Amino acid sequence: MKKTAVLVAGSWGTALASVLADNGHEVVLWTRHPEQVHEINALHTNSRYLKDAVLSGNIHATLSLEEAVRGAAAVVLAAPSSGMREVAGNMQPFLSPHTLVIHAAKGFEADSLKRMTSVIAEELPQQNPDRIVVLSGPSHAEEVIVKCPTTIVVAAKQLEAAEAAQDLFMSPYFRVYTNPDVVGVEVSGALKNIIALGAGMSDGLQFGDNAKAALMTRGLAEIARLGVALEANPLTFAGLSGFGDLVVTCTSRHSRNWRAGYMLGQGKPLAVVLEEMGMVVEGVKTTRAAYEMSKHHQVRMPITQVLYQVLFEGKEPKRGVEDLMGRVRTHEIEEIAQEAAGKWLG
Structure with missing residues (x-):
């Protein structure tokens, strides 16, 4: 049994803690909230985030970051991207250089525009940055916690680290693949949330499946275009x-970003959403x-x-979709293929 720390006890952190506990690991789940510690330890539930799902007795919650991190064979950072630097920096004094560090956030740091592995590497100078692992993929916490079949990816520049994370999480219902393309995995995990906002907004406007399919398809091209510019492997x-x-x-109805977009499409202001x-x-x-x-x-x-215009400049969602549909004509197969060929095919 390996001690594994999971920071923090939101829906995704709790779901990942459950996978680890099912695999026989001793899991210490860190949170800042005393009432959450009491509920998890006494009732084995985390009702604010995952309703009435019953948690394993192998999961122990704590308010102490030192208790969670010190002596852990692996630390899973499931904090939001906005809090990643603070959490990583605060745990740094308690972390061994040999501890496997895995993050499961999907976003960029707002001010620096840095990916999470870069942020973590800056805050944990004792860690080999090539061993920092990102965990991503199609995985709703609400389904993982009830053991629905799920398949995800772990990526690290050092294969041994990715394989260690793979071994840690692999289970009969949680299949894990490795990928060396850290940039591509992080970029796609972050940017898909933008397209999900758009998909929800389209559904909130009752624009139908045709519009959503187009938005998702062109959205994937958009994600890949920026990813290739950042030197990701287009195959990712x-x-x-x-x-x-x-x-x-x-x-999915479980998607926060889709639900937020749906409410925007119904005319609710961002602050209310x-x-x-x-x-x-x-x-x-x-x-x-x-x-x-x-x-x-x-x-x-x-x-x-x-x-961006809808969220931060007050553009009406309906007008935004109309602007997208009225763009100048172009080819479907565009410059991304040429860029990809130049970078990855020699």
Whole structure:
């Protein structure tokens, strides 16, 4: 039995803790909230995030970051992207250089526009950055916690680290693939939330399946276009962390980003949407970050641009979709194929 720490005790962190506990590991789940510690330890539930799901007795919650991290063979960072730097920095004094560090966040740091592995590497100088693992893919916490079959990806520059994470999580209902393309896995995991906002908005406007299919397809091209500019492998975007995660996030009732977009499409202001959601909606901050990145790298991202205008400049959602449909004619197979061929086929 290996001691594994999971930070923090939101829906995804709790679901991942459950997978680890089912695999026989001793899991310490860290949270800042005393009432959550009491509920998890006394009742074996985390009702705010996962209703009445019963948690394993192998999961122990704590308010102490030192108790969670010290002596752990692996630490899973499931904090929102906005809190990743703080959590990683605070746990640094208690972390062994040999501890496997895995993050499961899907977003960029708002100010620096950095990916999460870069943020974590800066805060944990004692760790080999090539051994920092990202876990991503089509995986709703609400389904993982009840053991629905799920398949995800773990990526690290060092194969041994990815395989260690694979061994840690692999189970009869939780299948894990490895991938060396850290950039592609992180970029696709973050950007699909933007497209999910758009898909929800389209559904909220009652625009139908044709419009959503078009938005998802062109959205994937947009994700890949920025990913290739950041030197990701274009094949990653056709895999679980790209196409797979995009599909599940754009079509599922469990998706926070889809639900937020749906409410926007119904005419609710962003502030009201975020208040009613009551949980982090990564796609909102990611839209701002991706908009800035697209300008910096001179990458065309029309869906991201329109969503930026809706979220932060007051554009009406209906007008935004009309603007997308009325864009200048273009070819479907575009420059991304040429860029990919140049970078990956020699």
